[in-house]
Amino acid sequence: MNPRPTMEDVAARARVSRALVSIVYRNAPGASDETRARVLAAGDALGYRPDHRARLLGSRQRTRLIGVAFDVRYPFHGDLVEALYPAAEALGYNLTLSAVTGSRRESAAAQSLLDYRCESLILLGPTSPPAALTALADSQPTVVIARKLRASGVHVVRTDDAAGSRLAVEHLLSLGHTQIAHVDGVRAPGAAERRTAYVQTMRRAGRAPVIIPGGPTESAGTEAARRLPRNITAVAAFNDACAIGLLHTLRASGRRVPEEVSIIGYDDSTPSRLDHIQLSTIAQNAHGLAAAALDLATCVDRSPQEVVISPDLVRRKT
Amino acid sequence: MNPRPTMEDVAARARVSRALVSIVYRNAPGASDETRARVLAAGDALGYRPDHRARLLGSRQRTRLIGVAFDVRYPFHGDLVEALYPAAEALGYNLTLSAVTGSRRESAAAQSLLDYRCESLILLGPTSPPAALTALADSQPTVVIARKLRASGVHVVRTDDAAGSRLAVEHLLSLGHTQIAHVDGVRAPGAAERRTAYVQTMRRAGRAPVIIPGGPTESAGTEAARRLPRNITAVAAFNDACAIGLLHTLRASGRRVPEEVSIIGYDDSTPSRLDHIQLSTIAQNAHGLAAAALDLATCVDRSPQEVVISPDLVRRKT
DNA sequence: GCTCGTGACTAGAGCGCTCTAGTCGAGTCG
DNA sequence: CGACTCGACTAGAGCGCTCTAGTCACGAGC
Known part of the structure; x- marks a missing residue:
């Protein structure tokens, strides 16, 4: 002491x-x-x-500090944070975290980062309106990860959802499936891109698209399983949670996965990797997203731009 | 700009x-x-x-800053962080977060918090050896949440695992079950307390304890399901993940839950609340833990102590 | 009338660093 | 040999605050 x-x-x-x-x-x-x-x-x-603080105070302009606002409730944000640390270190920057929680709004998280005089802000899947983000970007470079948006002055780094969806469908087609359904994310971010790419890929392959309403949660998958036509042999789900709900419900009702039905998720989330699930899925490249975000965050005076990172197919057992 | x-x-x-x-x-x-x-x-x-930084530099002793090291991979840490924010605010303190990830060690997280001159440290479920924690506690008050340990100089705030386990077993007994098994956490933190309390509660009720080796993961639950004697009608699992693995495997093999077998988890984790799972479980009181931790963290010159918070039974559908 | 107290405000010295503008001595060179 | 350069090091201002020790005006009390 x-x-x-x-x-x-x-x-x-x-x-x-x-x-x-x-x-x-x-x-x-x-x-x-x-x-x-x-x-x-x-x-x-x-x-x-x-003393980090004194160091920052003393150094004239550059604080070499980047603020990251993330949501504690999303495992994928955890993956991104994990990827951001080494990426920041490689560029000689430090990270300051601020959590968004059920009771702590994104704006509060961002403001507290500003109080620490961060040089730039990285927001993971922000839900604030574009105008609020533009306002933030007015005082320092701001990078949004994992949300497609057009807010002036804001950099955006995101996964190419259309490519990911295409990858999923092509994988199922290459397995010989012809009756492939898509469980839709409805209004979830990215849902529209994934749905459109699914439809296009099916059409191009000469197959009829079948869209089943769903959502971004396990219960949406559970619900979708009940509506799944019997002739369907493969499903490209909106995301992993939805795919897992679907998987469990299908198995509970006696249909064998992957023998009778193939399922592919989206996200490569932790649950998808579990032994008894082993969900095939589309991985968002967290390291790629992190590196691109830091690149944008650290280049001052660069005009706002959008970086789109390609996802990868992860073949597992479903 | x-x-x-x-x-x-x-x-x-x-x-x-x-x-x-x-x-x-x-x-x-x-x-x-x-x-x-x-x-x-x-x-x-x-x-x-x-400027937060300058403010802290200027103010002589108290920085009113508390550093929190958490693991991005554990949903429960997210719940704790969420609970810590309002608790800190109520006491006029600010929180600085530092993440532990697969590639970022706990010691690095703690050191970076010290660089920010935090007045005290709150470590969520740390895995460092007691000696390292004692060394940390040497320079400022250190509170460990959710890990039972005896490291001199360190405050500990944890859930009463024995009481939680007792609560779970008593719940199953009160439902009329007599053949109740415990899927063990083996070497996981808290496993020994939960196992012992299970055995004691069963003995006291005049029932024979049945312990099945398991672990803290879903796959451990899957494995345990295969070893579950047919006459067992209720299971108290080490934690939610284990319970969920057990639940899915049991259902997949045709046993109906909760009609034929009751299952109770431990943690009240997010998956346990999902529609299609609705796992009954033992909730660790995140707000209680957070409040106690902040209380200890903010009282300088208080001798190190252990605060044990009672858990609650959450009745759902299993 | 003079002291004293009090509320409102200011001057200026830090806090622990960084950074600019030096000093100082040793070597280089024409 | 004197004018340079150059590397190693130091003095001291300044970063944006906080905080102690004032000052100053005004009213109360004797």
Whole structure:
């Protein structure tokens, strides 16, 4: 519980000036290797760690801090956060997180990031209206991940949902299926792109599209299973949760998956990887999204743009 | 993209000193209501927001900042974070998050929190060895949530697992079941307490305990389902994931839940609430845990202690 | 009338850093 | 040999705040 050592303490112990300690800890040129080692040794002995806040205050413009607003309720946001950390580190940036929860609104999360003087903001699947996002982007670069939108001044990084949907359908076609249904995401983000791509891919293959209303949840999948025509042998679901609900309900009603019905999900979420599920799915490339987002976040004065990342097919057992 | 206004700008606009602006924004005594309004108006007009960093640097001892290290992969950590925000706000504290991920170790997360000069640390279900936690607690109050451990200097807030397990078994007994099995968590945290309480409660009720090896995952539940004796009519599972694996496998093999077999989980996780699952379970009281953790985190110079929160039975459909 | 208290406000020194503008000594070169 | 350059290092201002120690005006109390 003793007060933390400061640069002054390290400087005194290493018998150099405070400024030199700063040089050493910033890895800046202007210190001999010998002194560098001595300063570092003194710092270690005292358990010194630079004060991040003071560091930011002192450095004139660049804070090398990026704020990330994410929703604790979405596992995919967790995957993105995980991918963002190494991507930020590679560029010499630090991440500050702010959570969106059931009771903490996105605007509050974003404002608290601004209080920390983040250089730029990365918002994961934000639900704020475009105007609010534009307002945020007015004061610093703002990158939106995983939401398709046109808000002026905002960078957008997202997965190519049309390509993903096409990938799913082509996979099922290549397996020899002809009666392929799509369980729709209805109004969920991305649902329209996935539905349209499904229809187009089916038409191009000379097959009749069958669309079943669904949604982004397991219960939507459960519901969709009840409406599934008996002649259907393969289903491309809106997302993994929906596919899993469908899977369980189909199995419970005696239909064998994948023997009788093939199912493909979308997201490559954690549940899809579980032993007893092993859902084939379309993976959003979290690392690709993260890298692109950081690239945009760190380039100041770049005109707002949209980066679309291709998804990948993950073949598992359904 | 224009530089953010500072206190100086607000002071100039309101025609007062910088110090007075500080007084107003801190809600400290020493300014007339009239001036207060004028300063606030000037701040609003400029879009001024105090710099959190500078604020903390300036304020001598207390930073009113609490660092939270959580694991993005655990939904329950999300619930805890959600509960921590309002609890912190109520005490006038701010939260800084740092994520533990597959590739970012707990120690890195904790260190980055220290760089931000957090007054205290709250670690959710840490996996670090007790010695590492004691070392952390040496420099500031440290609270561990959801892990039973004896590390000197560290506060612990956790759920009463014995009581939870007892609650689960008593619930099943009260439903008239006599052949109740426990699917064990083996080496998972809390498994020993839950197992012991199960055995004790069964003995006290004059029933023979049946323990089936399992684990904390869905696949463990799937495995346990295969080993489940046919005469068992109720199962208290180690946790929800295990219970859900068990549930699906049992249903797939034709046994009806809850008609033929009752299942109770543990955690009240999000999947347990899903429409087609509706798992009865034992809820860890996230708000209670959060409040207790903040209480401990904010009281400096309090001797390390352990707070045990009672869990609740959530009756659903299994 | 003079002290004293009080509320409203300000000056200025930090907080722990970064960064610019130096100093200082050793080597280079014409 | 004096004018340079160059690497190693230091002094000190400044980042945007907070906070202590004032100042100043005004009214109460003796």
